[in-house]
Amino acid sequence: MAVSYTGVVTVTGEGRNGGRVTASDGHLTTALAIPKELGGAGGATNPEQLFAAGWGACFLGAVRRAAAERKVRLTNTAITVEATLHHGDDGEFGLSAVLNLELGGVDQETAAELGDAAHRLCPYSKATRGNIPVTVNATAVAVAA
Known part of the structure; x- marks a missing residue:
């Protein structure tokens, strides 16, 4: 099977608990947080x-x-x-x-x-x-x- 595209992201820190996601092309950079519904701080994506x-x-x-x-x-x-x-x-x-x-x-x-x-x-x-x-x-x- 021929490769059409590979999306590459790096997750650093504590993953879903205060980590950060960064795409290799720079188009996606965001913080991660545990949602309030799961007892976390919320305030970021998950x-x-x-x-x-x-x-x-x-x-x-x-x-x-x-x-x-x-x-x-x-x-x-x-x-x-x-x-x-x-x-x-x-x-x-x-x-x-x-x-x-x-x-x-x-x-x-x-x-x-x-x-x-x-x-x-x-x-x-x-x-x-x-x-x-x-x-x-x-x-x-x-x-x-």
Whole structure:
């Protein structure tokens, strides 16, 4: 398989607890913090938000690809990704995700078909398939006039 692109980041410090993320190209530089909901200080991003952002951006690309393959014209796209960190009774952590996709310019059936197709195409979806619980909710939305 030919390499198309490799994103490189360095995480320093205490990781999610006060660490810092820096991309090799300088376009991403941010602090990390444990969310207040987990007893941390908050005030900075966290791995779940970064994962959700990457997955959401990639997923919308897969939606656009699926729509183009079907010659479907989308008037707008949006996605809200919920990446949830779970703490099991066994003391181990795990993830789950909900992808809430909104598509304009299509009916509900087409929105669902495009959501399913994107979930088959998206590299993040492929990487998580069978590893974590994932729900994809695709909704057709009217475009405001």
